[in-house]
Amino acid sequence: MTDNKRKNLGRGLAALLGDEEDDEQDYASLDKVRASRTVPIEQLQANRFQPRRVFDEEALQALTDSIQAQGLLQPILVRRREDDPNSYEIIAGERRWRAAQKAQLHEVPVVVRDMADREALEIAIVENVQRRDLTPLEESEGYQRLMDEFQHTQEDLARVVGKSRSHIANMLRLLQLPDSVKQLVQGGEISAGHARALLNADDSEALAKEVAKKGLSVRETEKLAQQVKQAAKGQGSQKTKSKAPQKDPDTRQLEDDLSSLLGLKVNIEFHGQGGTLTVQYKTLDQLDDVLNRLNQQPRATQH
Known part of the structure; x- marks a missing residue:
């Protein structure tokens, strides 16, 4: 052309x-x-x-x-x-x-x-x-079709339709939404601005329904998505912390005694009637020092 x-x-x-x-x-x-x-x-x-x-x-x-x-x-x-x-x-x-x-x-x-x-x-x-006769999704699909079938770039599209490249990019991002959210956009229950605010949300489908039900503004939708994201991060951190079982005082004392004896950090994990003793060292010299310390300990007399 x-x-x-x-x-x-x-x-x-x-x-x-x-x-x-x-x-x-x-x-x-x-x-x-x-x-x-x-x-x-x-x-x-x-x-x-x-x-x-x-x-x-x-x-x-x-x-x-x-x-x-x-x-x-x-x-x-x-x-x-x-x-x-x-x-x-x-x-x-x-x-x-x-x-x-x-x-x-x-x-x-x-x-x-x-x-x-x-x-x-x-x-x-x-x-x-x-x-402005197209719905946001129809516009997005039209742009994607030009890219797929005729190898247009986003810059090409911006020049052809007289829009900014950022507008083209934002419209194309709508195609990443779940189908249920797309249906809400297509039906006019939420706008393209609402949908873009939910693109990176953890549960965009549930949030989209809440936005449509409450009639939230785009700014309110952005805040809601951010709150949900922060809450999810907090719960994830709490779960990680709770996974580590609390050791009883006797186990912690035994770890401290062994660490003092060996000069290295020691970790004890119990598994049923047995367990695992882990000694952390960074160099071979540290390991040699452990052997020397053990050799210097008095041995029990055999009868």
Whole structure:
């Protein structure tokens, strides 16, 4: 794709169609409709690169009512299908196409462009992202698809959609969430900001449900996740300490006596009727000193 086209993508679909509010019914678009061609509505097919999975029915009905009253004032951006030259694939404007079907239009205005799959996916994502029509997860999945299928880097994506690289990185991190948390984001019960605050939480699923139930703010969610993390660390330290059994005074005294005798740290562990005596030394000289000390001890007289 040329640099000019990439710059146009960064400005959004308006740069391709010459209009700033492409998705709205606008009388200023009438000249553009006259310049486009009209095709039977059944010749159009949905965009296979469409990142949006959910279309708001209330908004779709409002657009249908507008089309019934005023006609379709905005053309739909399409490209010819390679396997059927008489059919077109929608690149941008699928919501208008759906509304036109509900309004029972027989023909719709289109603008035909030649473009490869990569550009078609880019435009589909740009159109929805800049109009904020996508859910956070749909946006994230669209970015990931561009990276997987067309080897985009995060810098490429930032340039294409006109967002910062940190925004791209934060959106992609949402894909690391458990499925149950993703469902809460997709359903609008928690925001992308809430979800990002839970990314490194020990039990993000339980916390996400609590956040949704209590209606916590993003800042409150961050504090909650931090509190849970600190509590888990404290419990882990306490468990580690409690695992070491307390030795009785006689055992500790015996360890002290042996340590004084040998000049090294001694540890005694009992196992049933027996046990283990551990002498810690750092050098061979220390070990030689232990042997000398033992040899100097008086031996019991044998009878």
